[in-house]
Amino acid sequence: MQATELALLSTGQMQQADAMTIAAGRPGIVLMERAGAAVAAAALARSAEGAAITVVCGPGNNGGDGFVAARILRERGRQVRVLLHGRLEALTGDAAAASARWDGPILPLARIREAPGYLFIDALFGAGLTRALAGEAAAAVAFMNETGRPIIAVDVPSGVSGDTGQVDGIAVKASETVTFFRLKPGHLLLPGRSLCGHVSLSDIGILPEAAAGAATFRNDVGLWRDVWPRHGLDTHKFRRGAVAVVAGGVAGVGAPRLSARAALRIGAGLATILCEPAALMAHAARGPDALMQRSAADAAALTAFLDDPRVSAVLAGPALGLGERGAELVGAIAGCATPAVLDADALTLLARAPGGAAALLAGRRAACVLTPHEGEFQRLFGGEAGIAKERSKLERARKAARRCGAIVVYKGADTVVAAPDGRAAINTTGGPALATAGSGDVLAGLICGLLAQGMPAFEASCAAAWLHGRAGERLGIGLIADDLPEAIPALMRETLPV
Numbered sequence: 153m154q155a156t157e158l159a160l161l162s163t164g165q166m167q168q169a170d171a172m173t174i175a176a177g178r179p180g181i182v183l184m185e186r187a188g189a190a191v192a193a194a195a196l197a198r199s200a201e202g203a204a205i206t207v208v209c210g211p212g213n214n215g216g217d218g219f220v221a222a223r224i225l226r227e228r229g230r231q232v233r234v235l236l237h238g239r240l241e242a243l244t245g246d247a248a249a250a251s252a253r254w255d256g257p258i259l260p261l262a263r264i265r266e267a268p269g270y271l272f273i274d275a276l277f278g279a280g281l282t283r284a285l286a287g288e289a290a291a292a293v294a295f296m297n298e299t300g301r302p303i304i305a306v307d308v309p310s311g312v313s314g315d316t317g318q319v320d321g322i323a324v325k326a327s328e329t330v331t332f333f334r335l336k337p338g339h340l341l342l343p344g345r346s347l348c349g350h351v352s353l354s355d356i357g358i359l360p361e362a363a364a365g366a367a368t369f370r371n372d373v374g375l376w377r378d379v380w381p382r383h384g385l386d387t388h389k390f391r392r393g394a395v396a397v398v399a400g401g402v403a404g405v406g407a408p409r410l411s412a413r414a415a416l417r418i419g420a421g422l423a424t425i426l427c428e429p430a431a432l433m434a435h436a437a438r439g440p441d442a443l444m445q446r447s448a449a450d451a452a453a454l455t456a457f458l459d460d461p462r463v464s465a466v467l468a469g470p471a472l473g474l475g476e477r478g479a480e481l482v483g484a485i486a487g488c489a490t491p492a493v494l495d496a497d498a499l500t501l502l503a504r505a506p507g508g509a510a511a512l513l514a515g516r517r518a519a520c521v522l523t524p525h526e527g528e529f530q531r532l533f534g535g536e537a538g539i540a541k542e543r544s545k546l547e548r549a550r551k552a553a554r555r556c557g558a559i560v561v562y563k564g565a566d567t568v569v570a571a572p573d574g575r576a577a578i579n580t581t582g583g584p585a586l587a588t589a590g591s592g593d594v595l596a597g598l599i600c601g602l603l604a605q606g607m608p609a610f611e612a613s614c615a616a617a618w619l620h621g622r623a624g625e626r627l628g629i630g631l632i633a634d635d636l637p638e639a640i641p642a643l644m645r646e647t648l649p650v
């Protein structure tokens with residue numbers, strides 16, 4: 153899939169895309185007929201001839217799609233009942249035209265309880281949702297959800313914001329969502345994603361150029377395949393990339409080793425642990441033999457190591473420790489010219505720095521990736537009103553990235569990767585099996601391993617998040633973080649054939 157097909161459009165961009173297509177000579181009612189037909193096709197696939205289907209229409213164009221679907225479904229032998237929220241005379245434009253083509257009865261929404269029907273079509277609200285559902289609409293949604301019957305949502309489940317995936321109050325819990333042209337962020341961000349059910353995308357004739365300027369993407373291979381590191385026959389270990397993983401003391405030997413192992417498994421040529429002198433023996437006693445260890449007591453030692461131009465990326469954070477040495481080393485990384493990944497303790501230390509992360513990173517001369525989970529994100533940016541006030545995880549990540557001049561990988565079940573230039577991607581691979589100690593350390597190592605191989609930081613972060621998620625899916629519940637790096641080579645062979 154190409155990057156343009158991975159584009160996600162906000163509801164505003166979607167309206168512009170509609171308007172652009174209509175202005176180019178394709179009438180709105182034609183788009184609505186196609187949208188309604190796609191919804192009807194989904195309902196036909198889920199119901200037998202004679203099945204009872206209830207179509208719940210709202211006051212805007214989402215309702216218009218519902219009227220079209222109702223007409224087609226009745227023509228195809230389904231028993232269709234149409235309910236309308238609001239007055240028929242209040243419908244305007246394409247929705248009014250679509251309702252006029254439906255010549256069956258139209259019942260008020262309040263009668264939804266009379267006969268649930270086998271299947272619901274939710275055409276109450278789509279991209280035009282502006283506030284929480286209330287009154288009759290909220291009651292109807294509660295009833296649909298309670299029946300346990302399948303619900304096909306038109307565009308987005310009513311009550312879910314297409315932009316943020318957030319729900320104020322109540323929303324439809326759909327079995328399936330039929331949307332048009334391109335997905336919206338709300339289909340992928342939580343809780344929206346969990347309310348959409350299976351999402352299908354229908355081409356209703358909107359001009360593909362309408363998505364050309366998109367800066368938000370679903371994270372998939374097409375987004376980064378072209379810049380995936382490829383190594384020629386003449387490569388050697390340093391050309392493959394050398395990673396430095398800054399570690400702490402004896403109590404935290406495992407976490408940085410998970411990161412370093414992940415960096416090697418994703419293709420870096422060399423990985424060296426730089427630990428407190430007291431921890432050197434503990435590291436030396438552990439595998440794999442491919443991993444190297446050196447002691448780095450202070451910033452001077454770290455800087456001397458990073459000054460070697462063959463070291464192509466550095467990672468700090470996992471079990472680094474929150475003491476003076478840690479703070480000093482994070483400061484040294486902020487000032488160095490080596491691409492860096494800062495995770496875990498390094499993020500807490502950044503948040504504690506005078507002026508916060510943005511101040512410390514202001515002078516950075518090379519790419520930097522921050523990988524906060526929710527708690528770390530709050531620590532870093534919770535005090536910044538401009539970021540914290542954003543309702544969308546996508547926009548919070550984007551603003552944080554701009555503020556710090558760094559790639560921000562805002563982790564969770566709906567990980568968002570954002571770049572300072574405004575690009576952002578939402579990751580959907582992964583699952584609950586990844587909620588296990590050390591899983592984040594592996595992700596940070598994967599990113600660092602790709603950075604070391606010269607992959608641009610945004611794409612490296614997206615690729616690592618995607619592969620990490622796929623590895624989690626493949627291994628399933630019961631995986632431990634140590635398993636994740638080992639699953640990466642096979643996944644790379646399958647998804648990125650040379």
Ligand SMILES: NC(=O)C1=CN([C@@H]2O[C@H](COP(=O)(O)OP(=O)(O)OC[C@H]3O[C@@H](n4cnc5c(N)ncnc54)[C@H](O)[C@@H]3O)[C@@H](O)[C@H]2O)[C@@H](O)CC1
Binds near residue numbers: 180183277306307
């Ligand atoms: N030409 C187009 O623009 C196309 C639009 N399409 C459909 O049109 C939809 C967007 O249509 P609209 O922009 O008319 O928006 P909606 O149909 O989502 O709803 C808009 C109406 O609902 C009201 N409203 C919003 N939130 C409410 C709430 N919580 N409680 C009560 N009323 C509320 C608004 O004031 C407005 O009157 C898309 O989701 C899609 O289904 C498709 O037909 C494809 C073509």
Ligand SMILES: Nc1ncnc2c1ncn2[C@@H]1O[C@H](COP(=O)(O)OP(=O)(O)O)[C@@H](O)[C@H]1O
Binds near residue numbers: 582585
């Ligand atoms: N429910 C989930 N679905 C998908 N990914 C998840 C889920 N829970 C956690 N993850 C992923 O697992 C990783 C956990 O990282 P983190 O919270 O830093 O854990 P740790 O500190 O134990 O390494 C992140 O990449 C996160 O996106």
Ligand SMILES: [K+]
Binds near residue numbers: 276
């Ligand atoms: K809807």
